[in-house]
Amino acid sequence: MTDPTTLTDPTTLTDPTTLTDPTTLWHPVATMLDLPHRHIFHGQLLGREVAIWRADDEFINVWENRCLHRGVRLSIGTNDGTELTCRYHGWRYSNRSAGCTYIPAHPADAPARTICNRTFAAVEKYGLVWSGEDPIGKPPIVAALDDGTPFTLRNLPVNAPSQVVLDQLRQHRFQPVASLDANTARMTATEVNDYAIALTSTALTSTETDTTESSTAVFFVQPVDSDRSIIRAVLTEVPAQVEQLGVLRHHATALGKLVIAAETAAAQLPPPEPMVATINQVSLALSVMPEPMLDRQAPLRVQVARKWITAQDIVGFELVSVGDPLPTFQPGAHLDVHLPNGLVRQYSLTNGPGDTSSYRIGVKLEADSTGGSQCLHNTVREGDVLAISEPRNNFPLRRDSLRTVLVAGGIGVTPMLAMAQALKPMGLAFELHYFAQADEHLAFEEIRSELGDAVTTHVGLSPDETGAELARLLDGYGHANQVYICGPGPMLETARTIATAAGWPDQAVHFEYFKNTTEIDNSSSFEIALARSAVNLHVPPGKSILQILRDSGIAMPSSCEQGACGTCVVPVIEGKIDHQDVHLKQSERDAGDQIMTCVSRAAGDRLVLDI
Amino acid sequence: MTANVATTCTDPVILDQWHPLLPLDEITTDQPNTAVLLGEQLSYRLDANGDPVVWLTADADATPLPILVEYLYVWTCLGSPPDRLFAIPEFSEPDRRNVHAGTIGVHVSAPRAVENFLDMGHFPFVHTDVLGAEPHTEVVEYDVHIDPDTNDVWATECVFYQPRAATTSTEGQMSDYLYRVPHPFCVILYKTTPLDKDRMDVIALFCRPTAQDRIEAHMFLSLLDPDNTDAAIRKFQQTIFGQDKPILENQHPKLLPLDSRAETPIRADKVAIAYRRWLSDLGVTYGVIPVSPTSASVTS
Numbered sequence: 026m027t028d029p030t031t032l033t034d035p036t037t038l039t040d041p042t043t044l045t046d047p048t049t050l051w052h053p054v055a056t057m058l059d060l061p062h063r064h065i066f067h068g069q070l071l072g073r074e075v076a077i078w079r080a081d082d083e084f085i086n087v088w089e090n091r092c093l094h095r096g097v098r099l100s101i102g103t104n105d106g107t108e109l110t111c112r113y114h115g116w117r118y119s120n121r122s123a124g125c126t127y128i129p130a131h132p133a134d135a136p137a138r139t140i141c142n143r144t145f146a147a148v149e150k151y152g153l154v155w156s157g158e159d160p161i162g163k164p165p166i167v168a169a170l171d172d173g174t175p176f177t178l179r180n181l182p183v184n185a186p187s188q189v190v191l192d193q194l195r196q197h198r199f200q201p202v203a204s205l206d207a208n209t210a211r212m213t214a215t216e217v218n219d220y221a222i223a224l225t226s227t228a229l230t231s232t233e234t235d236t237t238e239s240s241t242a243v244f245f246v247q248p249v250d251s252d253r254s255i256i257r258a259v260l261t262e263v264p265a266q267v268e269q270l271g272v273l274r275h276h277a278t279a280l281g282k283l284v285i286a287a288e289t290a291a292a293q294l295p296p297p298e299p300m301v302a303t304i305n306q307v308s309l310a311l312s313v314m315p316e317p318m319l320d321r322q323a324p325l326r327v328q329v330a331r332k333w334i335t336a337q338d339i340v341g342f343e344l345v346s347v348g349d350p351l352p353t354f355q356p357g358a359h360l361d362v363h364l365p366n367g368l369v370r371q372y373s374l375t376n377g378p379g380d381t382s383s384y385r386i387g388v389k390l391e392a393d394s395t396g397g398s399q400c401l402h403n404t405v406r407e408g409d410v411l412a413i414s415e416p417r418n419n420f421p422l423r424r425d426s427l428r429t430v431l432v433a434g435g436i437g438v439t440p441m442l443a444m445a446q447a448l449k450p451m452g453l454a455f456e457l458h459y460f461a462q463a464d465e466h467l468a469f470e471e472i473r474s475e476l477g478d479a480v481t482t483h484v485g486l487s488p489d490e491t492g493a494e495l496a497r498l499l500d501g502y503g504h505a506n507q508v509y510i511c512g513p514g515p516m517l518e519t520a521r522t523i524a525t526a527a528g529w530p531d532q533a534v535h536f537e538y539f540k541n542t543t544e545i546d547n548s549s550s551f552e553i554a555l556a557r558s559a560v561n562l563h564v565p566p567g568k569s570i571l572q573i574l575r576d577s578g579i580a581m582p583s584s585c586e587q588g589a590c591g592t593c594v595v596p597v598i599e600g601k602i603d604h605q606d607v608h609l610k611q612s613e614r615d616a617g618d619q620i621m622t623c624v625s626r627a628a629g630d631r632l633v634l635d636i
Numbered sequence: 637m638t639a640n641v642a643t644t645c646t647d648p649v650i651l652d653q654w655h656p657l658l659p660l661d662e663i664t665t666d667q668p669n670t671a672v673l674l675g676e677q678l679s680y681r682l683d684a685n686g687d688p689v690v691w692l693t694a695d696a697d698a699t700p701l702p703i704l705v706e707y708l709y710v711w712t713c714l715g716s717p718p719d720r721l722f723a724i725p726e727f728s729e730p731d732r733r734n735v736h737a738g739t740i741g742v743h744v745s746a747p748r749a750v751e752n753f754l755d756m757g758h759f760p761f762v763h764t765d766v767l768g769a770e771p772h773t774e775v776v777e778y779d780v781h782i783d784p785d786t787n788d789v790w791a792t793e794c795v796f797y798q799p800r801a802a803t804t805s806t807e808g809q810m811s812d813y814l815y816r817v818p819h820p821f822c823v824i825l826y827k828t829t830p831l832d833k834d835r836m837d838v839i840a841l842f843c844r845p846t847a848q849d850r851i852e853a854h855m856f857l858s859l860l861d862p863d864n865t866d867a868a869i870r871k872f873q874q875t876i877f878g879q880d881k882p883i884l885e886n887q888h889p890k891l892l893p894l895d896s897r898a899e900t901p902i903r904a905d906k907v908a909i910a911y912r913r914w915l916s917d918l919g920v921t922y923g924v925i926p927v928s929p930t931s932a933s934v935t936s
Contacts, residue, residue, distance in 0.1 A: 074888070091888055093900045095751075098886040113883050114757045115773065129773035130757040130904040140900060304889075306897040314901045314909055328771040347771050410771045 044188070044219045047071055048158035051146075051165060052220060053245045053257045054087065055154040056177055065109065067100035069249045071158060072300025074098070075145065080120040081106035087156040088123050089143040092116055093307060099142075107403070117365075118142055119404070127365045132326055132410040136365070139308055151259045152177035153245070165217050167243050173261035176269075178242070178276050181256045183284050185291035187220055187248040190256060193287045194222050194244050199279045201226045201240040202264050205271055221245045242276070251297035256280060323363045323412035325351070330383060332407050336468035338390040339436060340402055341375075343383045347410055351381040354416035356447040357440045357509075357537070360384060361414035361584050365404055370397040371585050373439040373511075373537075374416060375469060377446035384416070387468055389436040417584060419591030419608065420511070420537045422447060427505040429455040430498060432520055434512020435466065440537060441511060442472045445479060455479060458498055460491060460512065491516060495523050502528045510536040514607075531612035538607040541588040541624065545605050551627035555579075555636050556598055570595075570622040570632075579636070581622065588624035595622050600632035644675030647922035651715030653819060656842040656854050657703075659736045660710050663688045672846040674714060674922070707856055708736045709842060722788070722818035726838045726858045735866055737855040737873035744884040745923035746821035746843040746851045747892035751911060752880055753823045753841045754815050756796045757904045762879050765799050769808075772797035775904035782914065789817040789914050791907035802837065803864045803872045804830050812836075817911055820920050821845060829860050837861070839873075848923050849890040853877065893925040 054068045060079040067090060068075045074090035076099040090098050092111040099118070103110040108117045108126060116136075117127040125140035148155045148164050152175055155164040183190050200210050210226040217223055221243060228238035240260065247255040258280070264272045306312075327344035335341040345351075359373045372386035388401045405411065422444045423429075429448055433441040438459050448455040457476065460483045461467050473480045483494055499508065499520070508529060510520045517536055524534045548566045553573070555562070564573050571593050574581050584592035588606030597620050604614045606621035613619065620632070645651055655673055657680065663669075668679040670693055677693040678701070688705070690712045691698040704711040706721045727734055742749060752758070757775050759768025778794040794813035801811045814826040814836070821843040826836040838858040843851045855873050893899060894916045901909050915924055 096887045115761045130775040311900050312897040
């Protein structure tokens with residue numbers, strides 16, 4: 026009988042020039058067991074080190090194992106389930122995109138969006154993680170594995186080039202599961218590709234058609250470097266539980282011999298040149314040191330001391346100072362929060378009076394979020410440092426009223442809570458009406474319970490029912506009554522209309538919009554004269570007064586820059602104003618003596634501003 | 637001396653530097669011992685007068701190499717050394733404690749180690765609760781200049797919050813730092829001491845490159861600390877450097893890339909950027925990946 030194991034001539038190594046370019050192939054780089062919860066696995070493929078980590082959403086990341094800052098291995102960093110943090114300077118990289126989300130040395134600056142680590146494709150198949158430099162198509166599809174119940178054997182590192190290992194595998198022998206102790210099985214081999222081979226072992230006693238006494242294993246050889254490989258073998262069928270240990274032992278013994286043979290063969294060959302994995306250059310823009318941010322709008326540094334879910338889709342943040350004590354604030358005030366993703370968002374303080382031990386804000390996850398609320402909900406966590414502005418108050422509370430009605434819709438409750446807590450200890454009569462879609466949307470229970478009976482919740486009302494309820498609440502204006510409204514645009518409009526109809530004078534109706542939903546028309550061009558500095562400037566179409574003032578070197582405060590918050594207001598001495606904001610009341614608009622410079626424009630040719 | 641010493645280092649700038657071989661008090665006998673510098677094995681011993689001598693082990697004639705005894709160390713050179721070493725005047729002040737705090741082998745290039753020494757941003761993450769602590773992570777703007785007379789790189793006006801800045805610290809403090817690079821592989825920092833607000837502690841790292849990617853790092857201190865034992869000072873310093881070592885050994889590549897597009901600088905890295913440019917300007921090629929003429933024009 027001829028030797029059934031010899032399928033290829035073992036003395037001839039495959040000519041490397043005929044091999045498929047390994048950078049175009051998928052290779053196994055880890056087993057799923059290498060990626061336990063929040064671990065970072067240090068792998069290597071074709072001379073390139075990779076950091077492999079599984080996020081809490083099960084996404085498998087295969088990244089260049091190198092922080093873009095100083096080249097420290099990311100595999101010694103921390104996997105917190107959503108981001109990977111570098112051990113050296115705490116740079117954070119996001120799951121999936123590998124974009125840098127935070128640089129602790131500069132908490133006020135957003136990292137450039139283009140700071141992004143190199144990622145490689147990753148696919149899980151047969152209990153293995155597959156990746157590649159530039160793989161084409163899909164990972165090897167082996168019909169026997171796809172049809173079977175793959176059983177991953179323990180991987181085995183070999184100090185030998187992958188083709189030496191493959192050559193040894195072509196002569197490899199093992200026994201079918203049913204007859205592990207024999208050594209007479211007939212071996213047949215099928216090449217999968219240049220880095221994988223399927224071997225079937227069939228007991229000699231069985232017939233050609235009887236496959237009950239045959240076992241198939243697919244051997245994938247991971248080219249770690251030019252002189253190192255890892256054998257990753259997968260059986261096509263899971264052995265019975267009682268047989269598994271014996272099967273593992275059998276293959277470990279057989280492959281152990283193969284490793285010795287492969288390493289002996291490799292030692293006969295001249296040592297190959299190590300593979301060189303090229304490291305991409307960073308972009309030209311990132312290679313220069315960024316300029317310091319002048320005219321900082323966010324002088325305060327705060328740490329997220331607590332982040333908690335206060336209602337469905339609403340997260341509370343408690344912010345404590347990292348440096349000096351926090352500045353004081355007024356009820357109704359908001360902060361500009363500079364987010365790690367570069368966006369700036371405004372959030373009202375919920376603090377009671379005099380409480381500057383921390384700032385507390387509520388953030389609703391907006392379905393159509395452009396990244397602000399999403400970033401706060403998903404990326405920012407306890408312990409993070411954020412840059413914030415000093416509190417600004419464009420929604421001041423009068424505290425000389427006989428009756429104050431606070432009307433809140435949804436997340437609009439936040440400034441109302443601050444106002445209510447300011448009014449309560451003064452003994453001023455107030456009522457807080459809190460409209461929400463459902464009970465689970467009601468936030469800040471702990472503050473509301475302190476306020477007691479003064480708070481009424483109105484849950485699950487239709488727009489018409491809301492209108493009717495508002496009409497009931499606002500029925501009968503009395504001397505020194507004030508109403509403060511904060512909520513979604515339509516509700517606010519309704520409330521304002523009802524208040525006016527019910528006889529509330531404009532001066533007694535105070536409101537704060539979340540945002541300006543009006544479409545801004547910036548097509549006009551006009552002149553502005555700055556009365557105090559005797560400067561004339563031209564505002565062309567497409568530019569705001571605010572931009573032109575800043576371009577001329579005038580430091581202007583601003584916050585929302587969409588005509589909602591009121592921060593960029595400037596007094597107007599002369600000229601008709603084209604108001605496009607939602608901040609000013611009708612009476613204030615009619616007075617024509619102030620302008621929101623971020624969106625509003627001149628109705629005529631010229632405006633004279635008192636700056 | 638021999639003008640052209642056969643050596644694996646071909647960088648004339650580095651060959652002509654004084655390099656710190658080892659502390660003087662570690663040469664104790666007339667029996668030869670060996671140490672590696674720039675890939676060359678050197679032998680050293682005490683001569684009949686009790687003075688140190690150093691020669692190339694492979695040199696059958698044992699021709700003595702130039703040596704200098706300065707700041708507790710024996711310095712030597714494989715090329716043509718300058719007349720003198722950079723000055724640390726504090727060393728001679730009578731009330732100073734001059735301490736060799738230890739030598740630690742690190743599998744990294746000398747300039748990577750120098751750059752780490754120049755870096756404040758890693759304090760909260762690598763020297764947690766000693767030289768830094770979250771959330772005090774901000775590196776505020778500081779100044780960098782090259783001294784026109786000595787050509788030393790200086791970083792000034794550096795400030796960082798430190799929970800336990802030194803063995804003498806009992807509480808957190810805002811530490812003022814000055815950094816100075818007077819030699820491609822040696823770096824000095826001057827630091828606020830809790831004991832005297834007008835003077836500063838001196839802490840230096842003198843690297844002996846044994847290969848392009850390996851060093852023996854000597855830690856030298858000149859302190860205004862009358863109380864702590866040498867052992868306590870050494871323990872503190874070795875703890876700090878022991879925290880740096882695993883970071884340094886996980887840097888890739890191990891040689892410092894001088895091409896500005898190899899890594900991503902931030903403003904906190906101002907002094908590191910100046911150091912890299914300064915090395916380029918000096919023409920240093922040992923322990924670094926020099927800017928290749930073609931790489932500057934590559935766009936990606």
